[in-house]
Amino acid sequence: MSEFGVGTIVVPDGCNWIAVRPQSELDIAIVASRFNADVVQKLLDGAVAELESHGIVRDRITVVLVPGAWELPLACRRLAEAGGHHAVIALGCVIRGETPHFDYVCAEAARGITDAAAATGVPVAFGVVTANTLEQAEARSGGAHGNKGNEAADAAVEMAELMRALPRRR
Secondary structure, eight states: OOOSSSSOOOOOTTOOOOOOOOOSOOOEEEEEEOTTHHHHHHHHHHHHHHHHHTTOOGGGEEEEEESSGGGHHHHHHHHHHHOSOSEEEEEEEEEOOSSTHHHHHHHHHHHHHHHHHHHHSSOEEEEEEEESSHHHHHHTEEETTEEHHHHHHHHHHHHHHHHHHSOOOO
């Protein structure tokens, strides 16, 4: 049974299973959007604090800044392709406006971040807050709904360790 991370899963008797406990010797990249900087700063602070709680020292964390959420996928993919990082964390904030622009940015950022992980085999954690209002965004960046930066960092660490533990194609 897994007793760490988010949620507990009981593996049925007789099944083999693989789970990992995060280690401190990981190199992690964080790509952070400057758009809605006040919210993203809280996400970044939360992500770094979460990585440190796993024993990852700051000199093993690389932060890359991009203009907005639209640019997150390209930077995430480039970092994942380049090697040197066990996982990448994408942090951003998109707040709905009066036009459909929100829908396009959110959908393409999510698709691009997912594609970056799938194409490279490097975990890319999704820490992009999508909200209808600034108040909702603030609640998801350290308020009543937790900090999505912490959650993305936790997922990145666990997935990085899992990728190291899983067998590779021969």
